[in-house]
Amino acid sequence: MEENREFLARRRAEEEAAAVCALSEEERVLRRELAQYYAGRLAQFTSIETNPPVTTVWTDADMADTYPPRSYYFHVRNGHGFVRDEEGQMVSPDKSVRQIAIDGARSVMAADILDGFLDLSGQIEVADDENATILTLRFGDAIIMK
Numbered sequence: 001m002e003e004n005r006e007f008l009a010r011r012r013a014e015e016e017a018a019a020v021c022a023l024s025e026e027e028r029v030l031r032r033e034l035a036q037y038y039a040g041r042l043a044q045f046t047s048i049e050t051n052p053p054v055t056t057v058w059t060d061a062d063m064a065d066t067y068p069p070r071s072y073y074f075h076v077r078n079g080h081g082f083v084r085d086e087e088g089q090m091v092s093p094d095k096s097v098r099q100i101a102i103d104g105a106r107s108v109m110a111a112d113i114l115d116g117f118l119d120l121s122g123q124i125e126v127a128d129d130e131n132a133t134i135l136t137l138r139f140g141d142a143i144i145m146k
Contacts, residue, residue, distance in 0.1 A: 071129040078122025105142035
C-alpha cells in the first residue's frame with residue numbers, strides 16, 4: 001500500500017514536470033515567432049533612409065529680430081462687470097500668453113477672497129493688437145479645486 005502511494009506521488013510529480021516543460025516549449029515557440037515577426041518589421045524600417053534632425057540654436061537676439069514682442073490686452077469680465085485693458089502688455093515669444101492670463105485671473109480671485117467672496121464665473125479675454133480675441137480663460141480653469 002505504501003509503495004503504491006509513493007508510486008502515485010512520483011508519477012504525479014513526473015506528470016506535473018512534463019506539463020511545465022510542455023508549457024515552456026509552447027512559450028518558446030511563441031517567443032521565437034514574435035522575434036521573427038519583429039525582426040522582419042525592423043528590417044523594413046532600416047531600409048528607409050532617415051536624416052538626423054536638424055537642431056537650431058536660437059539666441060535672444062535672433063528671437064528678438066525674428067519674433068518681436070507683440071501687444072496683448074487682458075480684459076477682465078466678472079461679477080463686477082467688464083474692465084477693458086486699455087494699455088495692453090508687450091509679450092515676448094518666450095512667454096506664454098495663457099500663463100500670463102492664468103496669473104492675472106489668480107490675482108483677481110485673490111483680491112476677491114480678501115474681500116470675502118469668490119466668483120469662479122469670471123473670465124479673462126485676451127485680445128491681440130488688432131482687437132481679435134485669441135483666448136478666453138475662465139477663472140475656474142486657472143485653479144485646481146480639491
